[in-house]
């Protein structure tokens with residue numbers, strides 16, 4: 001035998017009710033259903049309460065609602081029953097509504113709403129809904145009776161929250177079923193009556209209680225509570241996207257989760273079923289085939305150690321502290337006594353074993369009162385400073401991790417606090433019930449969503465990885481990288497289970513280090529205000545002391561001096577990721593050594609952004625080599641700056657002006673002459689040649705230098721740009737010449753059988769590089785496999801966004 005209960009949301013519209021009637025027999029299946037309890041139609045109970053209150057206040061607007069209530073129920077009948085059955089059903093509804101009208105009018109006339117009248121008035125919601133639904137069920141061929149629960153559930157006369165006389169009630173229900181051959185009863189939830197037949201109601205969660213009482217009386221095999229969610233979720237799905245339905249929970253776990261905000265069940269209402277060990281299944285009316293969550297007696301072996309993470313918001317913490325508390329017997333009793341006398345509910349209590357402070361969590365509305373009460377109670381101790389302070393902290397949340405298996409599993413608390421600590425969430429207080437069913441932590445409310453996510457993640461998804469990153473050079477690329485990490489840290493943590501931390505930032509002046517990871521919001525200010533001077537050696541020592549399996553240094557400078565430190569880091573097993581081309585363009589031995597050191601120390605040296613910024617140029621060459629595909633020719637545009645300059649240079653703007661814009665856009669090297677002199681493109685061609693295994697050096701490359709001879713000496717970039725204006729005309733002449741030939745100017749890099757070369761060429765409009773736009777780079781590789789047409793990669797090849805993204809990709813590749 002089973003008992004079902006459908007809440008108001010399940011019977012919100014006639015369409016829903018008809019759906020339930022159509023699949024109800026399937027949901028019951030082979031078992032028998034003894035009773036199905038319905039709440040009032042959605043919103044009706046609230047409307048009845050409001051009507052009652054208005055009538056009691058002498059406001060006759062309740063009559064309008066009476067009309068609309070009649071309309072809604074009659075409309076439901078018209079939609080769900082055939083015309084032949086409608087008039088009888090409507091008559092039944094009108095009969096009930098007449099009674100309702102009478103009582104409301106009585107209340108209106110005497111202008112007094114007693115709790116007793118309120119119960120009577122609200123009882124009509126369930127009477128109406130169940131009367132109609134039982135007719136609909138019959139119309140769908142389901143054999144059933146309408147059962148007004150007031151004829152069987154006996155209570156005292158505490159109106160609004162009556163207490164059930166369980167023995168009498170269970171006996172009444174059993175007698176009732178005996179007389180009806182255990183036929184299905186459609187039962188009014190929420191309502192009951194006193195011994196003398198006066199209507200009462202069962203308070204919050206009343207319909208669940210009705211269903212639980214029936215399940216107990218019938219010794220049901222299962223009680224099914226149908227609602228609008230798939231069951232009990234592991235956390236609030238609006239906050240934790242990965243939250244999922246827990247298939248089994250113990251009664252205690254369900255109650256604990258309910259207490260902490262997951263409104264699963266209202267604890268007192270499940271008592272009748274729980275004390276008889278009747279499993280309670282939570283099911284979704286909108287998704288009837290989903291198995292839902294079963295709440296029952298705990299099986300010894302469970303898949304999950306914890307069952308859910310819930311929270312209570314808007315909590316205040318009251319801290320009573322002072323040396324006088326130590327060893328002072330009876331002080332706890334006085335604290336709790338004072339708060340109890342003030343009817344203040346305490347949500348959580350902790351006391352450190354030093355006995356130096358007692359901590360209490362209360363709702364914020366109670367905080368001021370609680371503080372006053374405690375100040376009064378402890379005024380003597382306060383006056384002689386035995387109690388130093390009573391402090392109230394607000395805007396807190398309590399996170400509760402619930403699961404019976406925690407009791408037998410060591411390390412759970414550690415895991416929770418590690419998850420919070422790694423996310424830099426500060427804990428104000430901790431409590432664990434002695435049942436070890438629940439571990440609670442009080443945190444800042446603003447950290448709540450993050451806390452729920454990281455704890456959920458720690459328990460329901462395997463162990464996460466941590467990357468510890470150190471960035472040299474916080475300029476355009478380094479700065480963008482730091483901002484990207486800052487913005488994506490949360491996403492990586494929750495979606496990729498990767499804790500990306502930056503533990504060090506060094507620019508040319510300062511060094512900022514933090515073994516727990518720098519909070520990246522406002523990193524610029526922190527770097528500027530740190531007292532440590534820039535010092536790669538100090539950074540290396542720090543890394544050695546704090547090294548983790550995934551430690552990575554990023555060199556986002558263009559400095560030779562940093563390159564000298566790569567060896568030491570690689571020998572330490574630290575990965576090196578760099579957009580800086582210097583290391584790869586010194587002598588061949590150095591290039592080889594870096595790759596060898598990485599290999600020998602089980603780490604990586606990655607430099608994808610050296611060529612084509614984030615575009616996978618280096619990767620493409622590595623792949624050709626790895627697969628034994630011989631490369632015959634590499635041709636392309638490898639300078640974002642030069643690409644931009646010649647794509648835009650059509651005579652409408654002076655050449656020097658375009659150089660200024662390229663620099664503003666972040667395409668150029670720190671000194672734009674490193675682009676214009678062709679050295680940047682030459683370095684890139686060299687790096688691709690070396691990646692291919694060719695032991696070339698920069699001297700082997702023929703380079704066309706576009707920097708006028710007179711401007712090649714020592715000068716800062718601004719001066720250079722100013723002086724370059726003088727040469728605008730010369731550049732225009734070159735452009736005009738190309739135009740005359742119907743050609744376009746492009747700065748090409750070529751590696752073939754001839755001399756490797758980078759130079760400005762006038763190409764036909766059909767040339768592959770002719771269609772480049774903006775800062776786009778292009779790589780064409782002709783190989784054995786790609787012989788007829790080359791392998792082509794093209795896209796933006798300079799600028800902070802794509803470069804920092806490429807650096808981040810390299811960082812991710814190093815993570816083990």
Ligand SMILES: NC(=O)C1=CN([C@@H]2O[C@H](COP(=O)(O)OP(=O)(O)OC[C@H]3O[C@@H](n4cnc5c(N)ncnc54)[C@H](O)[C@@H]3O)[C@@H](O)[C@H]2O)C=CC1
Pocket residue numbers: 472473474475476477478506507508509534555556557558559561562579580581609610613640666667668669670797798799800803
């Ligand atoms: N801008 C771009 O589109 C691309 C740049 N790159 C490379 O990225 C690197 C950085 O370029 P940007 O960020 O554009 O230059 P940038 O000039 O904006 O930044 C470099 C930063 O490094 C700092 N620095 C210099 N020497 C240092 C030292 N010894 N220790 C610590 N910091 C030091 C400077 O103070 C500056 O803030 C360069 O090697 C460049 O070739 C690579 C691909 C694309």
Ligand SMILES: N[C@@H](CC=O)C(=O)O
Pocket residue numbers: 609610611612613638639640641642667668669675680797798799
């Ligand atoms: N200055 C370089 C930036 C990328 O390496 C370029 O212009 O391509």
Ligand code: NA
Pocket residue numbers: 608609610611612613614615616617618806
């Ligand atoms: Na690249």
